[in-house]
Amino acid sequence: MLRLPRLVRSRGLRYSSSIPRFPCVEAHATRESRLTSLASDSIPGPSSGPEPPYARPNPASYTIFHSPNPLPLTYHLSPLPSFDIAYETWGTLSPSKDNVILLHTGLSASSHAASTAANPADGWWEKFIGPGKPLDTNNFFVICTNVLGGCYGSTGPSSTDPSTGSHYATRFPILSIFDMVRAQFRLLDHLGVQKLYASVGSSMGAMQSLAAAWLHPERVGKVVSISGTARSSPSSVAMRFAQRSVLMADPNWNNGFYYDGVPPHTGMKLARQIATITYRSGPEWDARFGRQMRPLPADADPNGPRVPALCPDFLIETYLDHQGEQFCLKYDANSLIYISKAMDLFDMTLPSLQALGLPEAQFDAVDADGRARPHSTSHSKSHPPPTNPPAHLPALAQGLAPLAQTPTLVLGVQSDILFTVEQQREVVNALHMAGNDRVVYYELGGVWGHDTFLLDVMNVGGAIRGFLS
Structure with missing residues (x-):
């Protein structure tokens, strides 16, 4: 029988029969x-x-909008009977209410995107919001919500189910990105905001930003999509x-x-x-x-083997x-669990959108044969058509047809392994195929990966500032 030596001198390791800790x-x-x-x-x-530091927000620092009216849901016949949306604001709302930017969050962020008088702690986008910053509060009124399904003030699985008096838990209905956006627009209705100056989002927020313009193209002036996608890739679903x-x-x-x-x-x-x-x-x-x-x-021998x-x-x-x-x-x-599943389900290709039973009015910009009406194969010299487009690209272009007239900024990051630059290019190409000739695309370098949207104030912020001006 092979016996292990009691001492392996070359490595400085001593075998022991005692139970390891x-x-x-x-x-x-x-x-x-x-x-x-x-x-x-x-x-x-x-x-x-x-x-940026991650902190659980104090409930006293955000405002709760309560909607007593049922919210129709994508995957359920029964609507959500009522719901709350937590939100915070920065800047001053103009008399005509035409300077509003709706900021959409990533998966786990709260509504606390920047410091406020009620909560002076830095927010998750602190360096991007404020006077003279990319979301310039000298000009814009910025609204950020905790998404439906979240746990920082908005209705989600941890909320009380009014029909039972206990937590929803996994009795909570499966959500879609579109459901989250519909809840946000209920808040905008409550605030009397008829049209957004811009819909801005990063990561999952970029999905919401596109979904907002798809659901309400007449109510969204501009779209900013940073490190997002119009169709969740198999690799991100796997993660x-x-x-x-x-x-x-x-x-x-x-x-x-x-x-x-x-x-x-x-x-x-x-x-x-x-x-x-x-x-x-x-x-x-x-x-x-x-x-x-x-x-x-502290008790280790500094001169001994590690x-x-x-x-x-x-x-x-x-x-x-x-x-x-x-x-x-x-x-x-x-x-x-619920919000990440909503991200997995997100797919703006035309067959997927039609399968969801979304309002037929959303497809008015699509011909009977499924092609986007406005010059469906338009491409600028700086953005030629892709040489080897993926098979689903025409269907994505058809799905994005309602955004054909919406100026859109798309930002991608070369080191991003979660939402790769190929997905950003795909959004750009699909919008061009849908006839949108007002698409601005930047592809950023650097080593910060997906979190670049949180950290690269100079490049991400500069692109946003220029596009919104």
């Missing part, structure tokens, strides 16, 4: 055992970096499916009914770690962390651990 697992279990709510303690970890899978495998998820117990801490943490990998790029990880190791424990551990050893590992831990205590697991 895993401090990272023990620390995680200790934190989970303390949880009785989603409130977060201060969590140690490598928090330094360019990311989000993996996140939902690890979350739903957590026993504490309990089929979504965890609100009276411990939340699915482990599943949420792992889901966020997967997501974080897709938000940035390999070159950035290399420049930022390289193969640096975490500091040695013994690898099965717990985090590399700084990139401790970073992901920290990001997952921070997020899982601040966001509702069911909201992540």
Whole structure:
């Protein structure tokens, strides 16, 4: 029988028959055992970096719009009986209410896009909103909402179901991006806003921005789509499916009914770690962390060999651990499941839109043979037709026909692995095929990946400022 040597001198490792300890697992279990709510303690970890701080907003810092009227839903015969939308505003509404920008968020962001008197903490787009900034509050009145299905003031799975008096949990209906936008336009109706100066969004917000102009082309003056898509790709669907899978495998998820117990801490943490990998790029990880190791424990021999551990050893590992831990205590697991599923379902190709049973009026700009009416193959010299268009591109052009007259800015990022530049080019080409000759497209470099829209104020902000002026 092969026997392992008691000591491997070349590596400095000593085999032992004692049961090994895993401090990272023990620390995680200790934190989970303390949880009785989603409130977060201060969590140690490598928090330094360019990311904006992520914070759970104070309910006193946003306004709630309550709609007592039923909201029709894409995938359900029964409407949502009533709903709340949390929102915040910046700037001054003009007397004619024609200077409104509706800002759409990514999957997990709250309505707190920038600091306000009620909440002076930095928002997730702090450097983009304010006097003289890309969304210039000297000129524009900016509105940002927490999306329907969210957990920061808007109605979602964690809200109380008025028919039962308990949390909706997974009794909450499946949502679409279009449902979220319809709820936002209920808010605009309430505020007396007939037409938006612009609909602006990044990531999932870019989907909403396109959907807003599709649902209400007469009410949207301009569209800004940053690092988004008009049709979720199989790769992004796969990434989000993996996140939902690890979350739903957590026993504490309990089929979504965890609100009276411990939340699915482990599943949420792992889901966020997967997501974080897709938000940035390999070159950035290399420049930022390289193969640096975490500091040695205080009781370690600084002159002895460094013994690898099965717990985090590399700084990139401790970073992901920290990001997952921070997020899982601040966001509702069911909201992540529902909103990410809505992103997967998003598809603006004509057959998909027709299959949803959306209003036939939305297809008025399409001929009987399915082609967009206004010069359907128009291309500018700077944007020639694609040489090898994907098979679904004509159907996407037909679906985007209602946007044929809407000036549109599309921004893509070369290092983005979640919403790749191919998806941005696809939106541009489809809009051109639909007859839109007022499309502006920028493709940005850099190493920040998908999160470029949060970090590159000079290039992303400059493009927005120029387009909105």
